[in-house]
Amino acid sequence: MIVEINNLVKRYENNIAVDHINLSIKEGDIYGLLGPNGAGKTTLINTMLCLSRINEGQIKIFGKDLYSQEEEIKKEIGIVPQDVAIYDDLTTYENLVFFGKLYGLKGNLLKNRIDETLEFIGLQDKKKAYPKKFSGGMKRRLNIGCAILHQPKLIIMDEPTVGIDPQSRNQILESVKILNEKGSTIIYTSHYMEEIEEICKTITIIDHGRVIASGTKEELKNLISFEDRITIRLAKANNNLCNEIKSIDQVKECIVEDNRLTIVSSKNSKNLGRIIDVITQQNSLIQEINLEKPTLEGVFLTLTGRTLRD
């Protein structure tokens, strides 16, 4: 395990921000921390970086105790903070020099790493430009560049796509995958369920400072997948058709409403073909079919009773 967190507690006066959290993160993983704003994700990250003192528990990173070997551990971590943390009055190149030197890079090694990083984040032609003139997406990319320059084993990305356009978001998500392929373990926090679902191999859902659920995407979805739900829009629907569908094996429910059928079947019942046959035999024209799959949003909703954006 590259990160092991045991029974971690962080309190702010009377509020408990992290409530007895246990996490184990495997080397090579893209580990997603999913939760609404204020769930405790950033506080958890801050404790892992010694930015916030813990009240109880233990954190081990790279198998070493964080508080006794802080400096050594920090050398191998790259942090992409939630707020863009670069100097507007230093050029792109100077920002990279500044942060590179903080991690002990110098001379030709520093220069080579800067060139590689500029290419990776796509800002080669902006190396002498000041970030104050950059778009939000460019700033975010430089924000990432400053974190990966020293080629850390563990990269922590705290909501790295907040407030940027879809194109820049896709670029960043792609870069996360590439960094992972190159060997870095990634911890990725977000309240955007789609991002976590797209890139993360393991996901932990956090709410009110507690771990609600943890596992792979499939494992999490299986937590709420007891049935399949199909909606079919027809040119003309009626109750007779609905009753006939109900007689199909493993169909539990069929509701008709405004020429739309909502059919609930047992999970993995594989009876969609038979349903379509019944509809066509009744000479009804199918206009749209939706097979509703369980989502992380649905998982969060089921487990907490509220949506991620509540």
Place this chain on the structure above:
Amino acid sequence: MAILNIIYFTILRNLRDKKDLLLMLVMPIVVIYILGNALSSQFVFAEIKRSPVGFLNEDIGGASARFEDFLSSNEVEEILEVIKVDSYEEGVSLVQNREVVALIYINAEYTQGIQSNAGANIEMITDLHSGGGFYRMIVKNVVDSFVESNNAIMAMTMIGGNGGEYRRTSAIKDNTIDLADKIPGSMDYYGVTMLVMILMYGANYGLHGIAKEYFVGIGDRIKASPIKNYQIYLGRTLGAVFTLFLQAMILVFFTKHVYGVNWGDNLLVIMMICLSLAVFSVGIGIMVCMLAPNRKVANSIMTILVPVFTFLAGGYAPIEYMGELFNKFKYLSPNYIGHRAFFSYIYGGRIVETQLLVILIWGLAFLTMGLAIMLGRRETA
């Protein structure tokens, strides 16, 4: 070394800030020029003239002749212009009309008073509201010196000595004093006060340097790197001090060579005072940063404090012209310590006083830094 990296980039960022450069260099250069020229008349030290004084002697005996003899001596005539009047009323009228600074009056019983040991007075009638205090003081000193010598002769006579002789000698060796560079002109004065002012404005470098780490996310990013907290703050502080010191020295060189401001003979002393004030000022900035709940409030505090400190210490106009009340407030301003350190060295040549003031400034700098560290620890606990 990580700390050198932080110092270098702190200086680079400070020097790139055009707004700050305008405030720290262009503004004082312009203000020195404007105030130095506009208020130059306040700094002209006029030649001391003879004090006009009325004199009426109504003594019917001979004892007062000695005083008349004293008044007509060459030494006294050099400083007093004695105008004899015929009546007390005429003399008082001259005083009231400010034609003389005082009336010296000897009454009819003067000799009799001396002879009978009943006491005798030489009266000096002045108008305290007429101004000219300096010239009144000269007249009083002249009369006092006669009375004291006369009393001494009388005392010697009473104890049987030969006190009758009155001989004029001088124990004063007459040397010409060259006042050039000994009294500050307006440019010299504002050169010093504006320098101290920008050194105090430099508190903003301390404030912003640390605030960036303290209130803004970039600080967390740096703290998340394998560098110790003390290295971060020391780097920021040294960067701020060096920037400020550099700007102060540019101002010193510019004003010396362009405006001809007198900075004394030893530039090292000036550099030492500037460095001390730079450390103190950055310390104030860091302390305010730690005291304030956020960066905006910290900024506002500094924006108000520095001009107030400058004003109280006489940075815009000498406090001597602002009355007694303001004169007392100057001690509340750290700028005053800076002014005294510079002026006592440049114009008084009192290097010991300057050294003591520099030690005091360092003491205050350590105090502010210490408080800032304490407050910082309290916040992060």
